[in-house]
Amino acid sequence: MKTFKLLLSLAFLALFFAPAFSQELLINHVNVVTMLDDKVLEDHAIYVKDGMIVQIAPEAEISVSGVQRMDGQRMYVFPGLAEFHAHLPNPDQFGPEFQEEVLWLYLANGVLRIRSMLGHESHLALKEKVEKGEVPGPRMFISGPSLNGSSVADPESGRQMVREQKAAGYDHLKLHPGLDTPKFLAIADEAKKVGIYYGGHVSLDVGLVTSVKNGYRSVEHIDGFLEAMLPDGTTIDPTVSGPFNMNLVGQVDQAKLAGLIQLCLESKTWIAPTMTLFERYFGFQPAHELRQQPEMAFLPGLMVTQWYNTKSQLEGNGVLTEAKVKPYLEFRQKLFLDLHRAGVPMIMSSDSPQVFNVPGFSIHREIQSMSKAGMSNYEILKTGSVNCADYFEESGNWGVLKPGAAAEFVLVEKNPLEDLVTMQKPQAIMVQGKLIPQDELNQQLEKIRQKYGRQ
Incomplete structure (x- = not known):
């Protein structure tokens, strides 16, 4: 691959530092995974101009002259991945430069789109810089600041927050726990009026059924299903039920799932599973093992230490023993597959950066978790490409490889x-029509690693 890397490095200098969308390039001899179906277009060429795909065909059928050409050496090309439960950091945490480092972590792992689910005004400015080509990064959809039991004082203030976030330019509303039903219904009603998607956690007082019936676009973490499957009249005591009420998994009535699935299908509700979050944050793998994993070297040491302390405290309190956690993780794995097989749409999401979930790297761990649960490779790729475009009603504009995308x-x-596993090692990526070779991705990763002083 040395020749290919050299060609890419030379192309990078010409393409990446050129004005946005000014490039014209023909990459030939590649096998194209279009994601329009599960077929592969073998030995094709992709003609790119002004940030768009103009043509995909055998090279002999593409009639262009004076265009830079690049030999793809029979590599495979796919639309890239999405992280649809990201948490872009705030600049007051580790500085604005850390925000841009996180964007590189996504790119280096082939993540070309993110939906950030914990908004801050700086995220809107960062999104604009990426769109203008001023900062390298994945395309972004940004949620506003959390609407929860503490931030929403009453129904009218909830409506006001919805209007303000829509006016500010946010793409999505993120709801956290603690909302009562009147507050939630006001938020849902106002969101429909102004035309903005909303979803998130399921508040205990509201419940899954009310959330879905009132237009929840996405249920994050497969939240609310366990509670909705408990026998009628069950009392939940948060002091003993554990994180996400995991200690109640033995009381679940599986017969209730069919009705919930039908409701999700009728309401066109999406699921953001974040399987790896629960396996790592709330799983029984010890914090000291997770802390030593190689990808932790790409984050500030203080952040990793905070994660270690958070999980260690749960371990010290006996919350995360294998006997308690394993049945819950098995329940989530089965629930994920049951929902998928029934046709409830999934969007690829891992929740990063979050406890031991490193941006970009955690998406590949999520992929492993989805595969282990029983989802096919093609369907896994759909959750990170086609489905994410469908979620924002941008089908065909991205997430597929075809002319006009x-x-x-x-x-x-x-x-x-x-x-x-091959997706863990991108040989090159193209974002906004700009080519970034593996060498540049690796250089950026090494720069970040050296900054935080851990080899």
């Missing part, structure tokens, strides 16, 4: 429909 894709050595 955004020039956003990743080159890898093997067929991701057969080998999921």
Whole structure:
């Protein structure tokens, strides 16, 4: 691959530092995973101009002259991945430079789109810089600041927050626990009036059924299902029920799931599973093991220490023993697959950065978790491409490779429909029509690693 890397490095200098969308490039001899179906277009060429895909065909059928050409050396091209439960950091945490480092962590892992689910005004400015080509990063959808039991004083203040976030330019509303039903219904009603998506956690007082019936676009973490499947009249005591009420999993009535699935299908509700979050944050793998994993070297030491202390405290209190956690994780794994097989749409999400979930890297751990649960490789790729575009009603604009779609894709050595691991090592990525080779991605990763002083 040395020749290919050299070509990419030379192309990078010409393309990445050029004005946004000014490039014209023909990449030939590639195998294209279009995600329009599960077929592969073998030995094709992709013609890109002004940030868009103009043509995908055998090279002999593409009639262009004076265009820079690049030999793809029979690598595989797919639309890249999405992280649809990201938490972009605030600049007051580790500085504005950390925000841009997080964007590089996503890109280096082939994550080309994110939906950030904990808003801050700086995120809107960062999104604009990325769109203008001033800062390298994935395309963004940004939620506003959390609407929860503490931030929403009453129904009218909830409506006001919705209007303000829509006017500010946020793409989504993020709801956290603690909302009572009157507050929630006011937020839902106002969101429909102004035309903004909303979703998040399921407040205990509101419940899954009311949330879904009133237009929840996405249920984060598969939240609320366990509680909705408990026998009628069950009393939940948060002091003993554990995180996400995991200690009540033995009381679940599986017969209730069919009705909940039908409700989700009728209401067109999406699921953001974040499987790896629960396996790592609330799982029984010890904090000291997770702390030593290689990807932790790309984050500030203080952040990793905070994560270690958070999980260690739960371990010290006996909350995360294998006997308590394993049945809950198995329940979530089965629930995930039951929802998927019934046709409830999934969007790829891991929740990053979050306790031991490192941006970009955690998406590959999420992929492993979805595969372990029983989802096919093609369906896994759909959750990170086609489905995410569908979520924002932008079907065909991105998340697929076809003429007229955004020039956003990743080159890898093997067929991701057969080998999921190959996606962990992008040979190059194209974002906004700009090519970034593996060497540059690795250089950025090494720069971040050296900054935080851990080899």
